[in-house]
Amino acid sequence: MNRIIECVPNFSVSQQQDPEVYQQLVDTANSVKGCVLFDAQTDGSHNRCVFTVMGKPESVEEAAFLLAKKASETIDMTKHVGQHPRMGATDVIPFIPMSNVSVQECVEISKRVAERLWKELGIPSFLYEDSATRPERRNLATCRKGQFEGMPEKLLQPEWAPDYGERKIHPTAGITAVGARMPLVAFNVNLATSDVSIADRIAKAIRASGGGFRSCKAIGIKLEERNIAQVSMNMVNYEDTPLYFAYEMIKTLAERYGTSVVGSEIVGLTPAAALIDCADFYLKLENFDKKTQVTEYGLLNTSWEQSNEDGRNDSKGL
Amino acid sequence: MNRIIECVPNFSVSQQQDPEVYQQLVDTANSVKGCVLFDAQTDGSHNRCVFTVMGKPESVEEAAFLLAKKASETIDMTKHVGQHPRMGATDVIPFIPMSNVSVQECVEISKRVAERLWKELGIPSFLYEDSATRPERRNLATCRKGQFEGMPEKLLQPEWAPDYGERKIHPTAGITAVGARMPLVAFNVNLATSDVSIADRIAKAIRASGGGFRSCKAIGIKLEERNIAQVSMNMVNYEDTPLYFAYEMIKTLAERYGTSVVGSEIVGLTPAAALIDCADFYLKLENFDKKTQVTEYGLLNTSWEQSNEDGRNDSKGL
Numbered sequence: 001m002n003r004i005i006e007c008v009p010n011f012s013v014s015q016q017q018d019p020e021v022y023q024q025l026v027d028t029a030n031s032v033k034g035c036v037l038f039d040a041q042t043d044g045s046h047n048r049c050v051f052t053v054m055g056k057p058e059s060v061e062e063a064a065f066l067l068a069k070k071a072s073e074t075i076d077m078t079k080h081v082g083q084h085p086r087m088g089a090t091d092v093i094p095f096i097p098m099s100n101v102s103v104q105e106c107v108e109i110s111k112r113v114a115e116r117l118w119k120e121l122g123i124p125s126f127l128y129e130d131s132a133t134r135p136e137r138r139n140l141a142t143c144r145k146g147q148f149e150g151m152p153e154k155l156l157q158p159e160w161a162p163d164y165g166e167r168k169i170h171p172t173a174g175i176t177a178v179g180a181r182m183p184l185v186a187f188n189v190n191l192a193t194s195d196v197s198i199a200d201r202i203a204k205a206i207r208a209s210g211g212g213f214r215s216c217k218a219i220g221i222k223l224e225e226r227n228i229a230q231v232s233m234n235m236v237n238y239e240d241t242p243l244y245f246a247y248e249m250i251k252t253l254a255e256r257y258g259t260s261v262v263g264s265e266i267v268g269l270t271p272a273a274a275l276i277d278c279a280d281f282y283l284k285l286e287n288f289d290k291k292t293q294v295t296e297y298g299l300l301n302t303s304w305e306q307s308n309e310d311g312r313n314d315s316k317g318l
Numbered sequence: 319m320n321r322i323i324e325c326v327p328n329f330s331v332s333q334q335q336d337p338e339v340y341q342q343l344v345d346t347a348n349s350v351k352g353c354v355l356f357d358a359q360t361d362g363s364h365n366r367c368v369f370t371v372m373g374k375p376e377s378v379e380e381a382a383f384l385l386a387k388k389a390s391e392t393i394d395m396t397k398h399v400g401q402h403p404r405m406g407a408t409d410v411i412p413f414i415p416m417s418n419v420s421v422q423e424c425v426e427i428s429k430r431v432a433e434r435l436w437k438e439l440g441i442p443s444f445l446y447e448d449s450a451t452r453p454e455r456r457n458l459a460t461c462r463k464g465q466f467e468g469m470p471e472k473l474l475q476p477e478w479a480p481d482y483g484e485r486k487i488h489p490t491a492g493i494t495a496v497g498a499r500m501p502l503v504a505f506n507v508n509l510a511t512s513d514v515s516i517a518d519r520i521a522k523a524i525r526a527s528g529g530g531f532r533s534c535k536a537i538g539i540k541l542e543e544r545n546i547a548q549v550s551m552n553m554v555n556y557e558d559t560p561l562y563f564a565y566e567m568i569k570t571l572a573e574r575y576g577t578s579v580v581g582s583e584i585v586g587l588t589p590a591a592a593l594i595d596c597a598d599f600y601l602k603l604e605n606f607d608k609k610t611q612v613t614e615y616g617l618l619n620t621s622w623e624q625s626n627e628d629g630r631n632d633s634k635g636l
Contacts, residue, residue: 004617036620054620099617183613190604247601263604272590272614275597282600283565283593286508286581295416295501296590296614299322302354302372 001301004099005106006038006183007053007060010091011071012080016044021074025051028070034059047082048091057101061109064093065116072121072173077148085141087148088174092140094129095180098271099300106180107131114164114178121173124155124165129179133163140177148174182215185235185274186267187243189250193259196222199229202253206231206246213249215241228262238274244281272296319619322417323424324356324501325371325378328409329389330398334362339392343369346388352377365400366409375419379427382411383434390439390491395466403459405466406492410458412447413498416589417618424498425449432482432496439491442473442483447497451481458495466492500533503553503592504585505561507568511577514540517547520571524549524564531567533559546580556592562599590614 015022022042029037035055042049053063068090075089093113095106110131117123132138136159146154151174154160155167162175169175191199199220206212215237221230231250235243251261276290291297333340340360347355353373360367371381386408393407411431413424425448432443450456454477464472469492472478473485480493487493509517517538524530533555539548549568553561569579594608609615 038616038620054617098613243597243601261602263602265604266606266611269611269613269616272594272612275594275601275612276590278597278601279561279593283561283596284579284581286583288584293584293587294590294593295587296618298356298587299372299417300614300617302356 001100002303003057003101004054004300005057005060005101005109006096006098007064007093008050008096009053009064009067009093010048010050010086011067011075012048012077012082012086012089012091013071013075014044014047014049014082015042017047017082022049024070024074025049025067028066029053029063032059032063032066035063043084045082046084047080048084048086054098057105057109060095061113064095064113065120068093068113068117068123068176069121072123072170076172077174078172080148085144085147086174087144087146087151088123088170088176089172090123090176091144092128092177093179096183097180098183099297103130103180103182110178110180114176117176117178118162118165121170122165123170123173123176124162124168125176125178127163127179128177129181131179137163143177151175182237182239183269183271185238185243185270187233187235187246187264188267189231189233189247189264190223190226190262191229191231191254191259192262193229193257194222194227195259196220196229198254198257198259199231201257202250203231203233205253206233206249213241213245216246218246235274238271238277242277242281243274244278247278319418320621321375321419322372322618323375323378323419323427324414324416325382325411326368326414327371327382327385327411328366328368328404329385329393330366330395330400330404330407330409331389331393332362332365332367332400333360335365335400340367342392343367343385343388346384347371347381350377350381350384353381361402363400364402365398366402366404372416375423375427378413379431382413382431383438386411386431386435386441386494387439390441390488394490395492396490398466403462403465404492405462405464405469406441406488406494407490408441408494409462410446410495411497414501415498416501417615421448421498421500428496428498432494435494435496436480436483439488440483441488441491441494442480442486443494443496445481445497446495447499449497455481461495469493500555500557501587501589503556503561503588505551505553505564505582506585507549507551507565507582508541508544508580509547509549509572509577510580511547511575512540512545513577514538514547516572516575516577517549519575520568521549521551523571524551524567531559531563534564536564553592556589556595560595560599561592562596565596 013021038054039052071089114125126143151169203218203220204210207218208214217234221232331339356372357370389407413427428449435441444461469487521536521538522528525536526532535552539550
């Protein structure tokens with residue numbers, strides 16, 4: 001059974017502004033066996049980059065630490081300028097379960113990495129998202145408020161002691177948010193109206209903060225080029241709040257406001273399960289077990305490279 | 319990019335009736351590197367077993383040949399008794415694309431294996447399904463009609479020369495059907511009526527043979543234990559005829575006959591894509607590209623074992 005997690009660390013450096021440091025981070029990610037640098041996004045005006053590392057939990061855990069170490073050796077936050085809010089050379093390290101790993105295991109990984117950041121590098125950290133030790137720390141923006149420059153003062157406030165480390169930032173690497181979360185699905189639903197106030201009202205109704213679905217964040221926006229309104233969502237836990245909950249409620253509310261749904265979109269990646277669960281709902285499937293009935297899950301759990309080398313394998317049913 | 323195919327050969331032997339021969343086939347499947355014996359079903363009254371071998375195309379091709387060779391050495395069709403229709407020691411060898419392989423490539427594989435069956439083992443074969451050289455040979459039952467005992471005579475008919483080999487069966491191994499096909503999804507839709515004649519009429523309307531969907535086979539049956547009628551389908555190419563085509567048409571026809579759909583089921587395995595395409599339809603997704611946006615396809619295309627051994631990897635976006 002292949003166990004896979006994802007880590008999406010954010011660093012306060014960009015290929016555009018500091019290509020050498022950026023390349024050292026890429027090389028560090030590529031130096032760890034058992035995981036791969038799946039994607040890397042770099043933004044010059046934000047002066048920030050986002051890596052996606054995938055692989056075996058122990059490999060990804062090690063890669064996350066080594067990347068934070070390299071960032072602490074090469075990035076000086078006292079000189080960092082960029083448009084994106086940030087508080088550390090390694091700003092945030094989320095661990096995300098992908099295959100045969102629970103969120104709880106990712107929480108444990110986040111705590112071990114946070115401990116090493118402090119003990120080996122002297123970098124304090126907040127635990128956020130599902131690793132948070134108190135409700136207000138779940139939210140990254142709340143943790144990061146004040147940014148790198150305001151952190152020395154913030155850490156002295158009674159309620160803002162770091163989860164790991166003392167009440168002072170690392171002089172050049174700042175402080176890092178470390179946590180575990182479910183994969184996020186960016187899901188937008190387009191309405192047959194140009195009236196963005198309708199999208200606003202629907203967004204408020206369906207999101208957790210408005211009494212709506214617990215794992216749905218939503219805002220109303222205008223798609224200027226198409227002259228239509230859109231309900232733009234982050235589905236932060238598709239197991240808790242399935243995509244079809246949001247879609248069906250938006251459909252119902254659109255009708256209530258005299259309009260309708262013209263389409264939807266998924267931005268970026270989604271786990272197959274988020275969509276398979278929708279098919280299960282709309283086809284009224286009975287007793288469908290995706291983990292055993294969807295071929296790809298079986299394929300992901302098969303070790304092709306290792307198969308048969310010692311004359312036996314993972315075959316089922318024998 | 320990992321390329322994976324499936325092969326589901328059927329052999330005229332069972333663990334129940336001949337455990338030693340059965341075990342030799344299992345051992346043969348397990349002896350080939352780069353593929354795994356994913357599943358094995360054996361039926362004593364049919365005196366037949368069905369293996370599911372998955373892996374790299376070249377490995378699965380080799381495993382299929384070695385299995386047919388072992389079957390020809392260990393099974394004597396002149397002594398075979400069983401309820402299931404059969405014409406050879408290796409009765410049928412279908413190759414099925416799973417990941418990053420086309421049906422056309424599986425057709426090529428089927429032809430190479432059929433050629434080796436004749437040249438190296440003296441076993442003739444019919445090409446069937448998508449490998450068929452004429453329309454009536456697409457259908458396995460048509461090829462197999464007459465069974466092992468009737469084959470010597472059948473092969474002498476003008477239109478029934480084997481695709482590979484001469485017009486005579488192998489004395490003990492008979493003749494084999496070899497072909498390529500898409501993965502089949504067994505999809506059933508349950509109706510809110512006990513009147514099986516309604517399920518019959520719907521089945522006739524939606525299946526290819528009744529002027530319905532090209533890649534849908536359907537019959538009406540009664541689920542005695544629940545006292546409801548069911549439209550039982552084989553979706554033989556979910557890319558050609560998506561599951562939601564069948565589901566929506568059944569829903570419409572059920573209403574026309576004064577009843578409704580109460581649920582559906584998928585029996586056994588399905589590729590994720592067959593269900594993701596349904597979610598795409600029901601959520602009205604715009605511009606969704608499952609091959610790049612569904613995480614699991616990316617995971618399947620990543621070589622974890624080999625990553626970083628030579629200091630580089632498959633990372634994207636760099």
